[in-house]
Amino acid sequence: MSLADSQYARLDFATSPINRALTAEQKIGLLTQMMRIRKFEQASLKYYNAGRIGGFLHLYIGQESVAVGTISLCTPNDHTITAYRCHGHGLMSGMNMNECMAELFGKATGSAKGKGGSMHLFAPDKNFWGGHGIVAGQTPLGLGLAYGLKYKGIPGVALCYLGDGAVNQGAFHESLNLAALFELPVIYVIENNGYSMGTSQKRSSAYRGCLAQRAEAYDMEWDLVDGSDIYEVRAKTHIAMERARTECRPTILEISTYRYYGHSVADANAKKYRSPEEIENYKNNHDPISTFRTRLIQEGVITAEQADAINKLATEEAAAAVVFADQSPAPSIDDIMKDVYWEVDNQTEAGRTGRHFFND
Numbered sequence: 001m002s003l004a005d006s007q008y009a010r011l012d013f014a015t016s017p018i019n020r021a022l023t024a025e026q027k028i029g030l031l032t033q034m035m036r037i038r039k040f041e042q043a044s045l046k047y048y049n050a051g052r053i054g055g056f057l058h059l060y061i062g063q064e065s066v067a068v069g070t071i072s073l074c075t076p077n078d079h080t081i082t083a084y085r086c087h088g089h090g091l092m093s094g095m096n097m098n099e100c101m102a103e104l105f106g107k108a109t110g111s112a113k114g115k116g117g118s119m120h121l122f123a124p125d126k127n128f129w130g131g132h133g134i135v136a137g138q139t140p141l142g143l144g145l146a147y148g149l150k151y152k153g154i155p156g157v158a159l160c161y162l163g164d165g166a167v168n169q170g171a172f173h174e175s176l177n178l179a180a181l182f183e184l185p186v187i188y189v190i191e192n193n194g195y196s197m198g199t200s201q202k203r204s205s206a207y208r209g210c211l212a213q214r215a216e217a218y219d220m221e222w223d224l225v226d227g228s229d230i231y232e233v234r235a236k237t238h239i240a241m242e243r244a245r246t247e248c249r250p251t252i253l254e255i256s257t258y259r260y261y262g263h264s265v266a267d268a269n270a271k272k273y274r275s276p277e278e279i280e281n282y283k284n285n286h287d288p289i290s291t292f293r294t295r296l297i298q299e300g301v302i303t304a305e306q307a308d309a310i311n312k313l314a315t316e317e318a319a320a321a322v323v324f325a326d327q328s329p330a331p332s333i334d335d336i337m338k339d340v341y342w343e344v345d346n347q348t349e350a351g352r353t354g355r356h357f358f359n360d
């Protein structure tokens with residue numbers, strides 16, 4: 001936070017061109033999306049603890065402004081891909097709560113027919129390419145999305161999200177090298193929530209200044225963003241997206257943010273590596289939803305009562321998604337081998353003989 005705070009404390013990003021252009025309705029839309037994500041996450045936490053959701057559950061609570069701020073700038077030519085903390089990106093990309101919650105419940109009506117679970121929300125029809133469990137595994141894939149855009153001459157951008165713990169993976173550095181060398185329209189968004197599992201950023205990464213500054217080694221542009229201010233997230237992401245669109249050049253954005261819960265809900269060490277005071281400080285002083293809610297009330301865009309009504313609607317939408325997921329059928333045993341390989345489902349020779357990748 002320190003660099004971002006000191007550099008930009010006095011700037012008001014509400015006046016940047018991309019935010020100045022926002023209508024009152026669009027601003028309320030941003031608040032609504034953040035509230036929807038939080039309510040979805042709170043409902044999934046409740047039903048995970050009740051034993052209705054299996055596997056891992058990595059909550060996005062505290063980080064909502066990142067997915068909402070960045071994806072709010074996307075056009076139909078732009079694509080997104082992220083790691084396992086993917087519910088916010090999926091919902092903001094246009095997935096509905098029912099298909100997402102059903103996926104968490106492992107039901108046949110889920111977005112991946114109940115076979116992917118929490119870490120693998122996926123909606124290619126909405127340009128959202130997942131949901132990936134291998135730390136930094138999405139970074140070369142994000143590069144591939146950008147390569148595809150450039151190859152086809154489409155003026156789009158690939159937004160590839162990763163955590164502060166993923167920046168030390170080799171695949172990420174190979175991706176950065178190619179992004180700069182081939183001049184690809186990719187933006188790597190580091191969602192720096194301060195921790196990778198129970199390890200703090202300072203204990204896991206060698207860096208000068210900040211993590212994004214490593215971009216300089218690859219002759220890439222970079223910027224630091226205060227994630228508690230959605231206006232700032234949008235303003236700086238917009239600059240990076242324009243650079244990608246018009247100059248076909250990559251960027252690393254490091255967005256400071258925070259997660260209020262453990263690494264996953266089943267994090268046995270959740271209370272051991274940081275103090276309750278640290279968490280309370282973020283909740284009270286940097287929460288992206290309450291910050292923006294207050295801001296919109298000050299701007300006269302919304303009243304407290306209207307904001308509360310939106311929050312209530314989001315709560316109801318999440319509750320309805322739980323009912324939908326709960327009442328949905330489980331996948332059948334017959335479905336277990338389906339959707340694993342396209343070749344098998346389509347009864348190709350490769351699928352029939354089990355030779356998916358090799359000819360002999």
Ligand SMILES: Cc1ncc(C[n+]2csc(CCOP(=O)(O)OP(=O)(O)O)c2C)c(N)n1
Nearest residue numbers: 085133134135163164165166193195196197
């Ligand atoms: C290659 C690999 N190594 C280790 C893990 C286990 N693991 C899962 S999440 C995680 C921490 C990643 O932290 P960060 O990138 O900061 O993302 P965050 O969870 O904070 O969103 C680790 C080590 C993994 N999934 N993949």
Ligand SMILES: [Mg+2]
Nearest residue numbers: 163164195196
């Ligand atoms: Mg992290």
